[in-house]
Amino acid sequence: MVRGSRGVFEISKTLSEILVCPLSKQPLRVCEKSNYLISDAIGVSFPIVDGIPCLVPRDGEIIETEDTPSDSKVDSFDTKKDHKTTQD
């Protein structure tokens, strides 16, 4: 189960074992500090908003590393260009 309170969440063992990256189908790593699920296989992070993991491919953001230029995009994945917000 995922519970959100004051931006900090807990993700149960069952859930973290059953969720995989929607694109690569590889396991996801939970980053509790930043409220993200990380797909190391393809270097993409998925946000958790209001306790709901957002794992639609277009929600993913490429994780920028020191080696990659900040505006690099991988065309073969459905990554979005702008930050997605669910609040208007």
Added chain:
Amino acid sequence: MSVRMVARRLGSKLLPRFAPAATLHSHATSFGFKEVNEEEKSQLVGNVFTKVASNYDIMNDLMSGGLHRLWKDRLVSKLSPFPGMKHLDVAGGTGDVAFRILETINSVNRRAKEDTREDDLQEETQIYVCDINPNMLNVGKKRAQERGLGDLGSLVWVEGDAEKLTFKDDSMDGYTIAFGIRNVTHIGKVLAEAYRVLKKGGRFLCLELSHVDTPVFKQLYDYYSFSVIPVVGELVAGDRDSYQYLVESVRRFPPQEVFASMIADAGFQKVEYENLVGGVVAIHSGLKI
């Protein structure tokens, strides 16, 4: 209610099929009766559901005269939920099917009073509600709270794409999709993903508006769909276009036999369907063996 079986035999199909490639392409590029690019379809459908989310449940009651509740009851009874199951409800946004499954399991637990392991199993029960639209999920979460199901931990809300599911292979005992599959862009991909995530022995169940063939009833149903529903949509939700899309999308979805053969193509065995209300809705099912 009539039950039809589509038997899957190696190397041949018992029933004639429409040219599947043409059907699939036309589904991917149709938004109701309009022709659109494949890339656009997902966005257009997304807009519809963002708009209808807050009125979704009231409109379902109005449009179906409350019958949708019985249809969903029938879907869940065919699923035979059990405590400790891992179930995925796709396009389940506002939670109707998920709540019914959970409440069925809870009532099974209450009957098994002598079973000392019932608490463990109740903990293990996980119903994943997956929807591509965050507005629908938020409505669902609120409704879960109102029904007293919010804090149990058995309901897990995930925003995800039915064509690219975010769950491991062979992880689910059951998969349901109710009134969702006609809105997807690529039906085949959704069926393939359903097959992937189901465990061996897992059941696929799809409840969807379907095709009516009986002469007089068909005319009445068409009149109701095209003349009444969009008007009700306008009056109640202030949104005629979304409901126009909804009724058109039903007509564009493949008929019962074709959809059944698509399910078989995805690898499912024992594919069958049951018409309710003369085909206004159909429940298709399959088994992953």
